[in-house]
Amino acid sequence: MNLADRLHTAAARLGGRAVLTLDEAVLTYGALDELSARLAGLLRSRGIGAGDRVAMMLPNVPEFGVVYYGVLRAGAVVVPLDPLLKRREIAAYLGDCGARLLVAWHAFAETAEAGSAGTKADCFFVVPGEFRRLLREVAAEPGIARTAPDDTAVIHYTSGTTGRPKGVELTHANLGGNAETVARMHALGVDDVVLGALPLYHTFGQTCSLNATVRAGARLTLLRRFEAGRALEVIRRDGVTVFQGVPTMFIALLDHPGASDMSMLRVCTCGGAALPLDVLRAYETRLGCEIIEGYGLSETSPVTATNRGGRHRRPGSIGWPIRGVEMKVVDELGRRTPPGEIGEIVVRGPNVMKGYWNDPEATAEALRDGWFHTGDLGRVDEDGYFFLVDRRRDVIIRGGYTVYPREVEEVLYEHPAVRQAAVFGVPHPELGEEIEAAVALRAPVSGEDLRQFVRERVAAYKYPRRLSFVDELPMSHTGKILKRALAQRV
Template sequence: MSTPAHSPVGTIVSTQLAQLGHTSLADVLTKACQDYADKPAFSCGMDTLSFNDLDAKADALARYLRGPLGLQPGERIAIQLPNLLQYTISIFAALKAGLVIVNTNPQYTPFETRHQFADSGARALIVLDKLLPMVRKIQPETQIEKLIVTSMDDMTQPVFESDEADLTRFMLALREGAQQPAVSPEQGLDDLAILQYTGGTTGVSKGAMLSHRNILSNVLQAVDVIKPGDVEYGNEVRVSPLPLYHIFAFTANCIASVFTGFHSILITNPRDLDGMIGDLKRHRITLLTGINSLFVSLMAHPDFDSIDFSHLKWVNSGGAPLNTEIARRWFERTGSVVREGYGLTETSPVVVASTAFTPYKEGFIGKAVIDTEMKTVDDDGQETPRGEPGELLIRGPQVMQGYWQRPEATAETFADGWLKTGDVGVIDEEGFLKLVDRKKDMILVSGFNVYPNEVEDAVMRHAGIRECVAVGVPDEKKGESIKLFVSLHDPKLGQAEIIAHCREHLTGYKVPSTVEIRDDLPKSTVGKLLRRVLRDEARAAS
């Protein structure tokens, strides 16, 4: 698929792409092996892969995917893993094989997982063994024919045997793949690299089509803010607690880290603060990527001040708004500056990237990365003057090709070649961006997008609930939490039962923190539930 007119390729990035000569994202690892060879690329726990190790294992798995598994370039393969070395191998194997990656949250419920698998048309899945019962439950409703299964400790205690005909153990796939003929991606820069699913105001998760050009352009845009002397390619240690299935971590902590030769420390479970503190003590960390809630949790840990932060150059915060007070406390206790970024799944994701060395203005996120245009418009689509709020629109080479199999939604998201973000922002005379609100009803919980209709659809599967409305309310740790308003058919139904029902159908971060039961919910004269009224009321009360 060629790059559409609404995703122009900027002159700076296009020149850099031409100089690189890359034809797909797989070339990023090939070049890294030439430059960094046996230097460490990724560590997880006590295990480490060098760039050469990663390349060899990814190559073997790619050969297995194209050979014994029979997948062809352009077909979709889903990956449903936490941050493990196997995830990085799977990513580059899929890219080497010319496949389209479907990143899937391993915490998803069957209801959420089924939609992603079925909508993407994925034929194969690389998945954690603990998730196999869930996968088997929904597999008949998907096109998934082949499974590659791994365990948390496969790298140190490999398992090769399986009794199921359509299932191959990850380590066996590596061993058998190494004996297969070499393969090539057979993909170009404008072919799809990943389908990254995002929420929608209709409650239907949509696959953002991100090409090799989109992701590689965004890598070049992100590393452009790293000036000579800021970091040393091949000699930085970056802690990566954000999950690789999230677009920011996928681009920044995986693809861009390989591009720059950074040694990335994967945190499998950032909720295990003891384990993460141990990783922070074990390595000479120089870079850290996190979100506001993580910084709060880390600083509350009794061993936080025993970590050596003397080599930490800067910290990036993305995926959720950064609280200024939290950033100030972090600097006081570590001596390192936290800089915020901004982006969307649909922009691969970086739009604004800042470091401790880039221009900064209090209260603003920063300036757009190279070859990226921003403007704000009013409700009539007319551009607003600098300094006045309006809906933020984006244009640049990192902007998606559109939504997978949803031309109507794609058309609604673009206006004369500009991506409509749904965020209300202010751009000042110097080009600095400040976000002031969201035009959409989306709720941002610990860096993850939650769309009210998605929550409400799950809630309404309970026969005892008559109506419901989900809204976001400020939360000091999460940024926002979810409050659910309901009216009932069954007066005996309580808050605990409703939340338990939600946990059956929704990932943990989508489950409401509080439930308020009312006799009736406010409606317009035509009977439409007034979400804004309840949201404003809930925010005022909080």
């Protein structure tokens, strides 16, 4: 039960077919299998083996797959890091996981070397062309390390938006099972071309794009970084059939002047954050494609629940749990809430993490009573469809009244001038918190007009008294709006 087995099996069947492409660069299944075996041999020659941690700082390039499967093939643990991390952050992650090696893209060599200084990690830099020449001189590891299903395959570090980043331990069974489920649900096959717009260092891109593609024998065409015009060009040039993204990607594509008929996309899936309903409807009416919303977290490998296509889709919901996974909404005492009542979403199943690396207290807090407590607030309807309401930490308490930012954001997105919106709470001496909205526009509108628009559609205590206009909302590298950064500006 090693994730690298999936690649080896696919290579035996599809050796000459492309698996990873980036413009003119093409890596076939056979080449990826061979190069990852040579990378495993290189690790062995450096004394790296079962259980050792190998960090990697690579963008969306074919070499990512070589290193990723090579580390797993050697029985070591992959620690994927954002290539744009700064020196201090790199040092903290490498020190926390005790990495033996940091494999970094050549463009980030200076920062990677500075970050690894003083840690136990050596540095190895990936330079296109030279990387393959180097591996050809290394003997391929003849076999694939035997690993148990519950052996750790990957340690993903959380974004740290709620405090110190934690290392999420995902096993070979977690990731392999989740990728297989994704491939089966979307009927991925050898004729599919998946757009690799999601960062591969993140669990969403890693499971749903990379591992699911390999599991299905499909092709992943990569984007180094997401830009709407470039994405449209690649979709049309490469005949993309599957597009997986986060809301900010779908919004950017919708706003691009070159966006037109996109009915060639067989599957569009959205996760990472709630997708505004107006955006979902616009894709159907203007672009001719259906978006399927799902839900997950790094701690759940990541997919936990999703809509299904056609008549099984309920717009605005996150669908229902995937096969083998249980999900419920509970109150503060852990009791299941009745349909329609808001509570915390909890999950259990084969996709739930092993725990947080070297953090038994955080693990015990998150995995209580046999369930993973997500910290997300939601509700379930009479038909079993789940709805994500908000993150518990984002809820605003204004003068004793509870305000869910997503509800207000949905109203703002209904205004034709609004391109992006984020609602958050700021301290207030009498009310405890006041409601503020930060908005990026696609057309001119006054703050008073926007406030009035919202005021006409929600209860009096919910509309944003404070409103600011920005050119762009601050985003994480995975496309999530950073509300904490907005609140700190106030």
